Amino acid sequence: MADLKETIISSMVNGPDVLQDIVSARRNGRDYVTDRFHTKTIVNRLHPDKLSLRVSEIRTAASGAKTFRFVSCGGALPYFEAGQYLNVFTEIDGVRTSRPYSISSSPKQRGYYEITVARIPAGFVSDYFLDKVKVSDTFEANGPAGVFHYNPVFHKKRSVFLAGGSGITPFMSMISEALESGAERDITLIYGVRNEDAAIFKDELISFEKTYKNFRFHLVLSEAPEGYSGRRGFIDEACIRELAGNTDDCTFYLCGPQVMTDFCYEALCKLKVSKNHIRREMFGSRQDIQNEPGWPANLTGNEVFKLKVGDRTIDALSRESILTALERAGIRVNVCCRSGECSYCRVRLVSGKVFMPRGVLLRLADEKFGFIHSCKAYPMEDLEIEF
Numbered sequence: 001m002a003d004l005k006e007t008i009i010s011s012m013v014n015g016p017d018v019l020q021d022i023v024s025a026r027r028n029g030r031d032y033v034t035d036r037f038h039t040k041t042i043v044n045r046l047h048p049d050k051l052s053l054r055v056s057e058i059r060t061a062a063s064g065a066k067t068f069r070f071v072s073c074g075g076a077l078p079y080f081e082a083g084q085y086l087n088v089f090t091e092i093d094g095v096r097t098s099r100p101y102s103i104s105s106s107p108k109q110r111g112y113y114e115i116t117v118a119r120i121p122a123g124f125v126s127d128y129f130l131d132k133v134k135v136s137d138t139f140e141a142n143g144p145a146g147v148f149h150y151n152p153v154f155h156k157k158r159s160v161f162l163a164g165g166s167g168i169t170p171f172m173s174m175i176s177e178a179l180e181s182g183a184e185r186d187i188t189l190i191y192g193v194r195n196e197d198a199a200i201f202k203d204e205l206i207s208f209e210k211t212y213k214n215f216r217f218h219l220v221l222s223e224a225p226e227g228y229s230g231r232r233g234f235i236d237e238a239c240i241r242e243l244a245g246n247t248d249d250c251t252f253y254l255c256g257p258q259v260m261t262d263f264c265y266e267a268l269c270k271l272k273v274s275k276n277h278i279r280r281e282m283f284g285s286r287q288d289i290q291n292e293p294g295w296p297a298n299l300t301g302n303e304v305f306k307l308k309v310g311d312r313t314i315d316a317l318s319r320e321s322i323l324t325a326l327e328r329a330g331i332r333v334n335v336c337c338r339s340g341e342c343s344y345c346r347v348r349l350v351s352g353k354v355f356m357p358r359g360v361l362l363r364l365a366d367e368k369f370g371f372i373h374s375c376k377a378y379p380m381e382d383l384e385i386e387f
Contacts, residue, residue, distance in 0.1 A: 012153050048078060051086075051141045056112065058135060063197040065118040065166065066130055067104065071111065073138060080107050080144030082173040083253075083281075086115060087142040087336045092128050097327045099125045100337050102169040102255075102281075103144065104201075106176035113144075116200060118166035121287060142336050148255070148281040150174060150185075155251040156277065158186040160244045162235055162264045164256025165193060168200050170281060171255065175205070179212045188250075190243050192220040192235045192260065196228075218243045235260070237267040247271050255281040282339030282359060289319055289378060292357045296380055299355075308350075308384040316379045322347070322354070323374040333374060333387075340376035347374045352383030 006022075009015045052073035061067045070086075071077075080103055089098040105114035117129045148170060150159065159178075161171045168191055178185050193199045199219055209217040220231045220239060233239065244250070252268055254261045261280055268278055286292055290301045301319030309331065316325035323345055326333050336342040340360035349370050354377040356362075362373065374385075 009153065013156060014152050018153050048143045051077070051143055053088075053113070053139050053141055055133060055135050055137045055139070058133070061116050062118070062200040062202070064130070065116060065198075065200050067114050067116045068129065068133065069105075070113045070115070070139070070141075077110060077113060078143050079110070080113075081146075081149040082107050082177040083149035083170040084144040084146040085170070085337075086113060086144060087338070088115070089140045090125065090128065092124065094330070095328055096330070096332070097125060097324075098335055098338070100146075100339070102146075102173070104169040104172045106173055106180065108177055108181060116166065116169045116172075118200065145336055145342065146281075148253070148279060150178070155279075156249060157184060158250035159188070160240075160247075160250050160252045161187065161189045161191075162240070162252060162254045162256075162261075163189065163191045164235070164260035165198070166200060167254075167256030167260070167281070169255075171253070172201050172204070174253075175208060175215065179208055179215055186214045186250075188216045188218070188244055190218045190220060190235055190239065192222065192256070194223045195221055195225065216243075235264050235267070237270050240264070240267055241271060247273050251277050251279060253279045253281070258286055282337065282341055286357065289355075289357065292355075294355070294357070296355060299380065303379075305352075305379040306382040307379065308382075309347075309386065316383070318379055320378070321375050322372075322377045322379065322383070322385065325379075326374065335375065338375045340373045343373060345374045346371045347385045347387055348372075349377075350384040350386055353380040354378060354383065355380055 006019060009018055053070035054073050055068055056071045057069040059067045083102070085100045085102045087098050087100045089096065101115035101117060103113050104116045105112065117126055119126050119130050163171050171189060175187060175189065178187060189205065191199065196202065196219070202219070205217045208215050218231060220233065220235055221228060222234055224230070224232045231239065252273060254264050265278065265280065289295065299318050303318040305316050305318065307314050307316040307322065307325055309326070314325060314329040316322060323333055323335065323338070334344045336344045346366065349372050354372060356372065356377050360373055360376045366372070
């Protein structure tokens, strides 16, 4: 079996390097045989169900954005891959809810996690973080999760990051780790924002470019002021071709508002980039779900439907997900990504119809037995669900 596994790995991108790392780990790593009776303890240390975190520092990251440093309220923080996120729980005006935030700090240090929160229009949780959270406040969070990270077996050593707005946060973690550890990777970052004041981590990224020859940083402003000498407009096909260069030998990573990543994905397809070389991070729910392709033409987003769950019936707005309606009513739901990927928030649709946007990763069994992701399901009529 080992020979077959190593044969498969050797045929992959960077496979020989990975095999060499495996040999080195076997020769120099610790012997885990003695830990076989402590499996639960080891698993909980690496993948805890819940984390208790305390805010130790708050810094301004850009206009309308702040970085929050979390330290553990007890025990060590589990390791994470650069690009992963934390799902942070909070209670606001009696509503318990959560939001997934990419970890913006490097995994090379283990004493804290940092997330960077940017204000969004009518942002229920972002407004709370930016206006009310203070040092010493405590939060509960899921352990690090997500698959938006560099994989040396499958991904090219040349990376092109396409970021928009607060979508820069996972890239900051990836860039810090790769550059400061001396990894043999070549990274180009193309970052689109409205103006320079809104560019999160701008000074740090400029400093990285001056320090490391294998990193290039391009800021693209959609609302550039007069006299601005940098790149203007959007991250379109021409922009990518000019700033990224040869697109055949790299892996592209996209993170930002869905409108932006849709636009960039189409541009990459026009540039004949293989879909296997495009990594796209989910970015939560759209604020304007009514503009999602396929949205029912007869709904305005303001309709109020009845949602029956168990022995309770609650109100549900058509423009808000079932998950949001449940949280507003004080009904607890398991949740992590809020992007239709992890399946924690699955519920069974007993009756009624829902709208589900693109990107929801329903399994065949979910479709067969009527399960939906409540974070990405919007009521089209009165509904009944069950957990």
